[in-house]
Amino acid sequence: MNKSKFMSELSIRLNTLPQHEINKSLAYYSEIIADRMEDGMCEEVAVSGLGDIDEIAQEIVLDATPISKFILPNRPLSSSDIFLLVLCSPLIILLIGIVILIYLSVWLVISALYLINISFVLVGLAGIVASIVDFRNNIPINILIFIVSLFSIGIGIVLYAPIKKGSKKLWGLTTLVIRYIKIKFIRKKD
Template identity: 30%
Template sequence: MRKQEFLDELQMKLSGLPRKDIEERIAFYSEILDDRIEEGYAEEDAVREIGSVDEIATQIIADTPFSKIAKERIRPKRRLSVGEIMLLTLGSPIWLSLLIAAFAVMLSLYVALWSVVISLWAVFASLAVCLIGGVSACVVFIVGGNAASGVAMLATGIVCAGLSIFMFYGCKAVTSGILMLTKKMAIWLKNCFIKKEIAK
């Protein structure tokens, strides 16, 4: 792929972003390619070394705030006629309620995902605290002359401490998984706006 083909394809993939952002990104990658070519790389090799257009476009979209993309999509490309304004106003009870419902569903899904993470970390914290409680109860029982119960409480605390170690690694894995999932969901949502723009 040659430099101009690369830049044209990248511009097409980013067509849903604000015009200024697209121009900045195209200028940035054009300058990088020019620098590589000046260093002695063949044009095709310089393009290949930068990476695929899809990967670059996905990264740019991921780094672009959702508000910018939504603002660009919502902004009308031309002045609305009186009839269109009236239709929008009359239809607002329907489309506005659907928009609010969609936002509520997305928000509840996001909250549900993170509530799982919070619950798991709470279980980890309670298991870790059980060690302190077990040792304290052990001391109290032994001082009170009930050594068997003291040993049982100490054993319970040690078991909880062991479980908390496993739980810690599980919580870490789930947290990173949820982070990745929410990031992918955000990218998917941004791509919905971008793809609609490309389709136009």
């Protein structure tokens, strides 16, 4: 296969993507083929060395397509589709609800972790201010409050990095789940 044939074949396989995504992919492969040829390969070898065009297209589509596009059909819904949708609507609503709940839970856990972190710092700051303002009234207690407040701020600062890392991992997990679902749907369509 020569370069222009490869580009047009790839373009056809990517036709479900927005035009700017198609252009970006074509520009990348055009540049790669030109670089391979500049490195001394003939056009045929430069193209064939890229691998199977179907796999290339599938990887691009998988990455650039939102999950909803994999689930909903491209064609307009037929009457039997609508009948089945109505019949299965309780199940569909339940499934959508579960997905939303999982997403919300992840966000809630992440938000809660950050809120705990902020609370430690804010409580610490409030404690320091309170102990300074009220210092003369009860010196031993205020010294204790001051020290505990410093600890609280310290805990807040120390916890920030692991919370940030944990949140990233948690969010990364949802991305993995979405990719897994996309792959399942692509295989079903094939």
